[in-house]
Amino acid sequence: MKRKIAVLPGDGIGKEVTRGAVEILQAIAERYNHEFEFQYGSIGGGAIDETGNPLPEETIEMCKASDAVLLGAVGGPKWDNNPSHLRPERGLLAIRKELDLYANLRPISYYSSLSEASPLRKEIIEEVDLIIVRELTGGLYFGKPSERTTHEGKEAVVDTLFYKREEIKRIIELAFKVANGRRKKVTSVDKANVLESSRLWREVAEEVAASYPEVELEHMLVDNAAMQLIRNPRQFDVIVTENMFGDILSDEASVLTGSLGMLPSASLSIGGPSMYEPIHGSAPDIAGMNVANPLATILSAASMLRLSFGLEEEAEEIERAVRDVLDAGFRTRDIVADGTKVLSTTEMVAEVKASI
């Protein structure tokens, strides 16, 4: 198989972790006789410095011409006081919109070898295996107006939570498809007791559910979901929700198992290339020190093989290699525990590669 992969390292540790993931993808290509062509583009703070634009036109063109995109992370203190159109995360929001990355998938799974790193008690997080399906191109993130205004002569401000019914439908449909291949339960999270958009969301969820009689649909209010994720995360299989609720809940969920540096994500497009990236940020404090955990990005690359290229065996091979390396007691310093050995970023990549 021949594929073009656009790599956007971004800022901070983004460079180190994408370099690691590319090495693993190359090892897979060699082992399974594929041809992956890597092309590099800029996004975020680095792109602002070079071009004055957090998402340069060339990057967009390159991504659109690729089969999938691998992203590191964006942002850093250097750009924190920039005006909002010149901030690194604008590049992220822009690429989601440009590539129509409507669905963000974040699996949260328990690694028994990392249980001590969790802030939660072992009996709460053991066997947690859930996935959050977050709508990524609508809602408060892109609704207009989003501006300063006046109200009865007084200064005021407005943001807009806007959804087309079809945008709601396609994300809920995806959640049902995902659940169908898992434990067959969808928890649709909304705030139907307050928001009209949530009431439409609930209606559409019921409508979609009718086509998936074997999948159970449950509705949960967002405030309750924020509680339930901590009290009893095992109750969840697939959680589907709108953009802002998904942003909050998926970050909350990402710390449950104590393995933030391990968590991959996929942002899917319907026709074009999808994008894969670790959940963690650019961690400017440790950038360039060769200590970042490359596993989330390596696991994101595995998701790319599975979801964009249909290479299930190759994806599983990477996931197995990562598990084996952890079971052998190797760790980066963010997940270190008694009796384990701390590796640098490049050493960790080398261990995973050796295990493939």
Next chain:
Amino acid sequence: MKRKIAVLPGDGIGKEVTRGAVEILQAIAERYNHEFEFQYGSIGGGAIDETGNPLPEETIEMCKASDAVLLGAVGGPKWDNNPSHLRPERGLLAIRKELDLYANLRPISYYSSLSEASPLRKEIIEEVDLIIVRELTGGLYFGKPSERTTHEGKEAVVDTLFYKREEIKRIIELAFKVANGRRKKVTSVDKANVLESSRLWREVAEEVAASYPEVELEHMLVDNAAMQLIRNPRQFDVIVTENMFGDILSDEASVLTGSLGMLPSASLSIGGPSMYEPIHGSAPDIAGMNVANPLATILSAASMLRLSFGLEEEAEEIERAVRDVLDAGFRTRDIVADGTKVLSTTEMVAEVKASI
């Protein structure tokens, strides 16, 4: 001191827990020579059944003529399928607006005697002592339009996040005042990398901070706050945020210490009566069984004495009594642990009363 207290028991266990709190308030009145006059009104599901209105006009009048309001809880499965204007929680939203209850205060504190009830590890939650100051009458909850619409001929929906600058200012000012009497740190939570309303929020926070040089101001993005509450809740003193973020974060925070049945809240008005209520819901599954935990409502009554009537000593007397009863090993069944004795609702109230 002579005061009129409006009591709105509401639905489910609301009746049992407000009855308990009224008993304690009466004990305090006797002991300290005050005169509290209690008047009862209906709200929520019961009010819908009786009058077809989740917040009858008489209830509003009675509350406005009182010095403070004590609320139990509203809601239940009976009304779950009602159209949205006939749902119990509409009564809650309406009373907030009618009484202009702009600020919801939720203190979350660690009870060492309850540490086993927490889903978090002891070393994470020990000594947690934070308070969430949530804006309660603006944002997505009341912004217009909030309706079905069409976009390029297609079905769509819109909700509106609207704030006047002065609404933002008064809540942030309150947070600084509260912090000034505590550990002098305000964490202002927003989503300034996406929302214009959050950017105004940040500006106003900086402006208010200038008048409180002794209080530290920190800004935190809402997704990060959802993580930090679990990873390291001790870092927080006062968290201030807008209505919807506050709804989500305060429910998340309320399960940290494992003492949901213990948590009081206060909803403050600027000129008129303020309202006090437990954080927990109406718990229809255990309603009428005399097993509900009355302590959150009793502690809410203590907040009323402190914040509405300025009766600090009396408030502390109630809080001390509650602590003593817990230290003596008495529990309701929601917080039971090895070696403690389970009491009914009325027995628990009697113990607290005996300790005053």
